[in-house]
Amino acid sequence: MKLAIMQAYFFPYLGYFQLINAVDKFLLYENISFRKESWMTRNRILAAKSKPFYIRLCVKSKSSNKKISEIKIVDQKWKLSLLKNIHHNYKFCEYYHEVMPLLEKIIHTETDSLHTYNSKTICMLAELLGITTIIEYSNTRYLNLEKELHLKYPKQKTEEPLQTMERKTERIISIARQEKADVFINAIGGSFLYSKPEFTENNLNLFFISTKDYKYQQSSRDFFQDLSIIDVLLNCGIEGTKELLNQFELV
Numbered sequence: 001m002k003l004a005i006m007q008a009y010f011f012p013y014l015g016y017f018q019l020i021n022a023v024d025k026f027l028l029y030e031n032i033s034f035r036k037e038s039w040m041t042r043n044r045i046l047a048a049k050s051k052p053f054y055i056r057l058c059v060k061s062k063s064s065n066k067k068i069s070e071i072k073i074v075d076q077k078w079k080l081s082l083l084k085n086i087h088h089n090y091k092f093c094e095y096y097h098e099v100m101p102l103l104e105k106i107i108h109t110e111t112d113s114l115h116t117y118n119s120k121t122i123c124m125l126a127e128l129l130g131i132t133t134i135i136e137y138s139n140t141r142y143l144n145l146e147k148e149l150h151l152k153y154p155k156q157k158t159e160e161p162l163q164t165m166e167r168k169t170e171r172i173i174s175i176a177r178q179e180k181a182d183v184f185i186n187a188i189g190g191s192f193l194y195s196k197p198e199f200t201e202n203n204l205n206l207f208f209i210s211t212k213d214y215k216y217q218q219s220s221r222d223f224f225q226d227l228s229i230i231d232v233l234l235n236c237g238i239e240g241t242k243e244l245l246n247q248f249e250l251v
Helices: 014-022 077-090 096-107 114-128 140-152 161-179 188-192 196-201 229-244
Strands: 002-006 025-028 042-046 052-056 134-136 183-187 205-211 248-250
Touching: 002 014, 002 161, 014 114, 014 183, 014 205, 014 229, 014 248, 025 114, 025 161, 042 077, 042 229, 052 077, 077 096, 077 229, 096 114, 096 229, 114 134, 140 161, 161 196, 183 188, 188 205, 196 205
Parallel strands: 002 025, 002 183, 025 134, 183 205
Antiparallel strands: 042 052, 205 248
16 A cells, blocks of 8 residues: 655645655644644745745744644635635636636635645545545544654754654654555655665655656746646646646656
């Protein structure tokens, strides 16, 4: 069984959905520290005929001392601002009328939990794209694991990078063992962090997903890769985005 574990991002980029599509089970994990100014609360779309800019989800008390599970959404006003930004910059896109009503429904998902909001919107987008992977975002059964890791690797003000990686690696291997996974697939950025031999020693084959070069028509003269899935859907449509899901390789 192929497994991937990620934090739930805010309308993530195409490669994130490629990773979901590449595995049998995708675990959205909330039992770790929240990171300020991360992809959990922001992403990028394209200003018409210009450059990318950030769209944001508003949350209360952004603090790295809190778990992701503890972060709450401020209010719902940012949703109206987001919809206005999308309309203003994408209203002339070929697939605007096909995609926008669906996006509006997804954006209006109601919950005050950051993790739940991002998780639910990711699940709806995956369903829209015909992805059949099991996506799970309830992490309660891993609370004891986090307690054990905290005792073994107590957090310090100046934590050594090696200790951080040891904790992360042990978390992944423990969860994979519980899920009965024999393959773990990670984003390509993890290739600089994780050791394949260490995973193999624990009966887990480690791969990294690498998105192949791709382009599609955007409103700007230059092509900007890795924008929010919002940009891909509005420029490529649902079927065109589905075709891009398999534009990757495992290394």
